[in-house]
Amino acid sequence: MGYKVAVVGATGNVGREMLNVLAEREFPADEVIALASRRSLGKEVSFGDSVLKCRDLETYDFSQTDLCLMSAGSSVSKEWSPKIGAQGCVVIDNSSCWRYDVDVPLIVPEVNADAVAGFTKKNIIANPNCSTAQLVVALKPLHDVAGIKRVVVSTYQSVSGAGKDAMDELWAQTKGKFVPGQEVEPTKFPKEIAFNCIPHIDVFMEDGYTKEEWKMMVETKKIIDKKIKLTATCVRVPVFVGHSEAVNIEFERPITVEEAREILRTSPGIMVVDKREPGGYVTPCEAAGEYATYVSRIREDATVDNGLALWIVSDNLLKGAALNTVQIAETLINRGLLKDRAAA
Structure with a gap:
């Protein structure tokens, strides 16, 4: 017997990936x-070889559903996750709404699976922020050996x-660069994103950091160790x-490049691709569609005692969101x- 699983926000980027990952990993549903x-009522989304028609969140009864994978934004989660949880359905939420609640575990299964019991x-x-998820997968095994300061x-x-x-905005602006008269003004981003870099994600805070940067600081402490200092x-x-x-990374104890490389190679969820030659590293194009978190460019940081530098790449829709969510669900089952309601 398997489980009954609901995916909220099934028409979005992450919701669709959740459905893909459930099917690919043959989740016991x-x-x-x-x-x-x-x-979006009646809109069709793919699930493996089948097609699902979207139902209305507001009228759905969760009392006979085991798991809810939530990917509909903070405002929806703030309203609905407690209601769903009160019906006995376990919510795994991809938004930032519950990450900093002391009564809600923040989980990356390769890093702090034991904490899941607090649900x-x-x-x-x-589920942590996408940029945090891939970071802590690489940090935790190194922290266990040498202690990250x-x-x-x-x-x-x-x-x-x-x-x-x-x-869509990136695609439209990119095309507009080559087709006269089809230039596209930024609406989603504060500046043009095509052929550009924008040092601004989420809102600015009083100290000058953005909320995205703050999330990485706070979440890394909650997931790994509150004593770690982090700036992003x-x-x-x-x-x-x-x-x-x-x-x-600055460590409390000495750790060599060779030791770090071997630790990472044997750690769950990580693929090390670190050849000191042109192309001997992983880029985001190569990581797209892959489950692994890739680590490259492992080298000494000689500006501090016990320092290392790394390059980390991962698919943000997978390990940063959908894959991690499904892995949390698998952790609960394993x-x-x-409890399997049908079996009960």
Whole structure:
């Protein structure tokens, strides 16, 4: 017997990827339901070899559903996740709404799977920010060996992280560069994104950091270790799918490049591609559609004691969102934390 799974926000970029990942990984579901807002009622989405018609979130009864994979934004999750959880359905939420709630575990299964047991307080589990997810997958095994004191990270984040409208804007502006009279003014982003880089993701805070940068600081502490100091600069780049990060790490204890490389090679969820030659690294184009978090350019950072520098790349719609969500669901099942209603 399997589980009954609902995907909220099934028509969005991440919702569609959730359905793809459920099918690809042969998740033990007897039934999968696609849910969206009323305006998407009846819209068709793919699930493996089949097609699902979207149902209305507002009229759906979750009392006989085991899992809800939520990807409809913070405002929807704030309203609906507690209601869904109260009906006995476990919510795994991809928005930022519940990440900083002390009663909601923030989970990356390769990093802190043990913390998932805390979901029973609200029946909600949070998925971290896309840029945080791939970062902590690489940081945790190194932290376990040498203890991380400080991290400096610069991100190069694809437009898919801002949704379908953002991808459409990049495409339209790119075409407009080559077709006179078809120039497109920015609406999704504050400046033109085609052939450009924008050092601004989410809103600015009083200290000058953006909320995206703040998320990485706070989430890394919650997931790995509250003592880690982290500073981030988050940049939107004209890439459709795939986030990249240049990371400098200062450790408490010595760790060599060779040791770090071997640790990462044997760590779950990581692929090391680190040849010191042209092309001996992974770019976001190559990571798109892949489950792994790729680590390249491993080298000593001689500006600090016990320092290393890394290049980390991952598909933000997968490990940064849909894949991690499904992996959390798999963790619940593998640890016997999710009761099969049909079997009960």
